Structures are given as C-alpha cells and as structure tokens.
Amino acid sequence: MDPLIITVAAVGAELIRDQQPALPLTPDEIGRDALECERAGASIYHLHVRDASGNPTMDVGAFEAALDAIRSQTELIVQFTSGGAVGDDADARAAPLRLRPEMATLTTGSVNFGEGVFLNPLPLVRRLYARMRALGIVPEFEIFEAGMIANALLVTEEHGVDHHLHFDFVLGVAGALPAWDGVIDFLSARLPPGATWSATGIGRSHLAVTGAAIAKGGHVRTGLEDTRYFAPGVLASSNAQLVARVADLAGQARRGVAGPAEARRVLGLTQVS
Ligand code: KMH
Numbered sequence: 001m002d003p004l005i006i007t008v009a010a011v012g013a014e015l016i017r018d019q020q021p022a023l024p025l026t027p028d029e030i031g032r033d034a035l036e037c038e039r040a041g042a043s044i045y046h047l048h049v050r051d052a053s054g055n056p057t058m059d060v061g062a063f064e065a066a067l068d069a070i071r072s073q074t075e076l077i078v079q080f081t082s083g084g085a086v087g088d089d090a091d092a093r094a095a096p097l098r099l100r101p102e103m104a105t106l107t108t109g110s111v112n113f114g115e116g117v118f119l120n121p122l123p124l125v126r127r128l129y130a131r132m133r134a135l136g137i138v139p140e141f142e143i144f145e146a147g148m149i150a151n152a153l154l155v156t157e158e159h160g161v162d163h164h165l166h167f168d169f170v171l172g173v174a175g176a177l178p179a180w181d182g183v184i185d186f187l188s189a190r191l192p193p194g195a196t197w198s199a200t201g202i203g204r205s206h207l208a209v210t211g212a213a214i215a216k217g218g219h220v221r222t223g224l225e226d227t228r229y230f231a232p233g234v235l236a237s238s239n240a241q242l243v244a245r246v247a248d249l250a251g252q253a254r255r256g257v258a259g260p261a262e263a264r265r266v267l268g269l270t271q272v273s
C-alpha cells in the first residue's frame, strides 16, 4: 500500500465560528493552522477562504493571501476548492484557479446539498476541468454520488487523460450518498487501474469512513469542513487534532503516513512555478 495521504479540509464554506471556535478564517489563522496540520501528518490542505466578515468568498485576493500564508510556512500541497458555496456562479468558481494551485477539487455532477442544490452540469465541469489542465493543475474528483465517477471518466477521456487520476469519496452529505456498508468497495472498484482515492465521512460517519479507508488502501480526508466534532458531543479542538488522530490510526494499522514530497510522488504532481 502507498503511504497514507492525509488531506485536511480545514475551512469549508458552511461552518461558522459560532458553531466551531477553532475554525481558521483569516490568512494568518490559516497559515498557522496549516503549519500545525503539516506537523501532525497532513500533506494536502484543501482550501476555502472567507471574507472579513467570515462569509465564504471566491475572491482571488483572499485566495492569494491564504495561499501565500500556507506556502511561506509549509511544504503542503494546496488544493483550492472549485465548488465554493452552494449558489456560487461559474465565473466566481473558476477565478481563483489563475493562481495555479497544484491541485483543485472538481465535483462532476449536481447533487442535493442539505436544503440546497450543488449545481455541476457537464458544461461547467468541462469548463473547470479544461481550465485546470491548461494551468497545470491536477484535479481531485469529488464523488458525492456514484454516477459522478462515470462523469469524471467521461470528461477526462474527452480531454485525453494526461495526468494521474485521484478521487475523493465524500460520504454522508445530507441529500447525497450516505456512508452505507459496502459503498467504499462499490466506488473504489469502479476506478480505472492506477487511480488513487481518498474518503471522508461527513459528520457522524467520519471515524468509520476514516478507518475503512486506511484499511482498504485508500487515503483520508479529515478537517473541520467535514466534522466539527472529535467525538459525539465533543467539538474538535483544532484541525491538527483531527489530522493527528488519522496519523495515529494509520500507525496502529502499520501504515506509514506520507509527507508532502511522497504525496506529490503518489499523485504525480510535477508543477513547476
Ligand atoms: N461547499 C460545497 C457546496 C469542494 O470544495 O469542491 C462544495 C464543496 C466541494 O465544498
């Protein structure tokens, strides 16, 4: 098995400080948080940013400030969201890509998301994908529903596959695919040879999905975007606490944890700035 790549989804677009006091919001807070997460075992920082009021934004300047804060203190792979918050339009979602993060997320289908709809029609998926590839950005396909794997393969084949394929199974979003027994096996069996995957359980399913991904040779995403709790009724004290628990579970399963350089090797990241 490859060493375990731990992604930390540290900020998200939905949680607010009142619900989770440890949520990093400003570039300074994000930089400090990233350093702690790297020390705890993370190799990828999945990035959303907030405006001065703490609201989610796709403002390019806000992404740039956070990217600089992370890059100046860590070796982490920075992975921008291209999903933003439910309702963000296509231009806003594409804009930060011009900063050329090494990775960006790409959700390859529309899906209910709580009471809203996270809209990803194929023309938008194609547009975001083409923009990422033109800029040398490696996408991570966010799989909230099984059919999104087929869409990801369709779009990559149309374009001509010229990069490593990496998928993230996001299980347990209200309105989308739950973390049912057997789901990880079902999804991972549908990936092409050589592809890699990670998994995250949203909310209550978080720990069970983490354990299954480690055992089955996948990688793991954790962080306050995905679970604000460390245990039932106990808020996480930081993103780093969640990362450290994943690293500890990997150690118990006798699986090494990848540093950023190893993660770049596994994911075929070769971007030169
Ligand atoms: N906030 C969700 C609507 C991503 O980062 O690519 C979308 C999301 C996925 O978080």
Ligand code: ZN
Binding pocket: 009, 012, 013, 046, 048, 081, 083, 225
């Ligand atoms: Zn996200």
